[in-house]
Amino acid sequence: MASEKITSSSSKPIAMLKVLNPFHIWALGVGIVLVGEFMGWNFTVGKGGAYASLIACWVIGLLYTCVAMIDSEVTSTVAAAGGQYTQAKHIIGPLMAFNVGLYLVMAYTMLCAADALVVGDLMKSGAEVMGYTNLDTKPFVVLTVAFLAWLNYRGVFATLTLNLVITFLAFASLIVLFLSVDPLSQGVVLQHQALLTDLPYGWIGVVASLQFGMWYYLGIEGTCQAAEEVRSAGRSIPLGTMGGMMTLLVAATITWFVATGLMPWQYLGQAVTPMYDAATLLGSSQLQLMLFVATAFAAIASANGCINDASRAWFSLGRDRYMPVFFGAIHPKYRTPYRSVLFLVPIAISFAFTGLLDQVITFSILSGLLGYTFMTFNMIKFRKMWPLGTIHRGYIHPFHPIPAITLLTLCCATYFATFLGYGASLLSIMAFYILASIWFVLRRYKYVKRADQFTMPWPRPKGY
C-alpha cells in the first residue's frame, strides 16, 4: 500500500465511466417500469372497470409520452447525472432543484423497497406451492437489496447489462402469453364479449383509475439518470427513452387485452399477480412457471434500476453540496457513486420492512407525479431561456408547448384521482416536502457553493 494517499494533484479529476449505449438506456427505463405490467396496473380495473383501465392505460400513456419527449430534449442538452434535478438547477433554481432531487431519491428508493417486498412475497408463494408454509420473507428482501446494491457498487456496465437481459426476458414472456391465447380468435380462449361490461362506477371511476394507471409506466423518466455514463448522450438518451416508451405502450396494451379477456373485472381489480393468474387459467404449467420467473425478473430489474437512479440523484445532490458533500465521491476503481449506493441500502431495507406496500408505492407515485409537474414549467422556461438555435439539442420534441400543457393537465387530473383514493397520503406527502424545503432554505443552502454548481459550458441565457 502506498505510504501517501493518492491526491487530486497527482491525478486527473475522477469521473464516472462512459460505457453505456442506447440498449442500456432502454433496459434502465423499461426495467424499472415493467414490473407494473405484471402487477399493480390491475387496480385501475378495480377503480373503474375494464374499459376504465384501458382509458387510463392510454391517457397515462399520453402523459408519459409527454414526459419522455420533454425529458429527451432537455437531457440531450444537460448530459449529467441527477437527471431532472440537474435540469431544475440550471433552468429553474436551487429550491426547485432540491425538491426535484428529493422527489427522485424518495420515488426510486421507495419503489426499490416495494420491488424487494414483491420478490420476498414471490419466494413465499413459491414455497407454499412446494408445500412449505410460513416462509420468512425478510432474508429474501434483504438479499435482493444487498445483491443489487453490490452489483451497482461494482460498476454500471454489468448492472445495466443484467437489466437488459432480464428485462428482455420478462417482456418476451408477455409476448409469449399474448400469442398463447390465440388473440385473433375471439371466444376460443379470450372472452371479451362476455367479460367486458359498461363502466361500473361511471366516469368518476375512470378518473379514479388514473392514479393506478401510472403503474403502467412509472419510472421511464429514470433513463436520464444515466446521462453522465452513456456514450453520446445526445443520441442515446432520446433513442433509449423513446424506444422504451414504445415498448411500454405495447406491453401495457397487450397486458390489458389478455387479462381482461380471461378474468372478470371484479376479480381482476383486486388480484395480486394478475398475469400469473392468467397463465394459471390457461392450464399450462410451463406458462405458469414462465410467468412466475418473469414476475421475479421484472421486480429484480425494477429494484436494480431504482438503486442505480436513486444513487445518481443522491450523488448529484452531494456533489453540489445540497446534501453532505461526502456523498459526492466516486469510486476510483469502479467509477460509481459508491457512498450513495451504500447509504441508500439501509433506507430501502427499512421501508421494505414496514411491509406497507400500498403506502410505500403511493409515496413513490406521488413523488414521481410532483416531478412530472415540475417538467412542464421546466420545459417552458428552457425554451424561453435557450430558444431553438442557441444551443445544440440532440433531440427536439415537436409541437411545443402542447406536450407541456397536456402534461400539466393530465398531472392535475391524476392529483385529483389520488385525492379521491389517498387524500390523507397526498396531504402528508405535500407537508413532508414543504418541511424539507423550509429546512433547505434555513439550514442547508448556506453550504452550497453557488458558482461551483454551474459547470455546464452553456451560452448565457436569453435576457440575462
Added chain:
Amino acid sequence: MKFWDILVYTAWSISAVMLVWMVVDAFMISSQYDEEYLMSSREGGEDDVVHGIHLEEGKE
C-alpha cells in the same frame, strides 16, 4: 433441517457478506485516496457530447 430453512440462512449469510464487503471496501478506499480526489468529479466533465457546443458563437 428443511431445504427452505437452509435457504433462509443462506440468504442471510450472502446478504451479510456482500454488505460487509461493501463497507470494508468503502473504508479502504477512504484510507487510500485523498477525499479531494474522490470528490473531484464535475458534471459534464470530459464530455464528448453535444451540450458544450454553442451554436450562437459557433465554437465550443
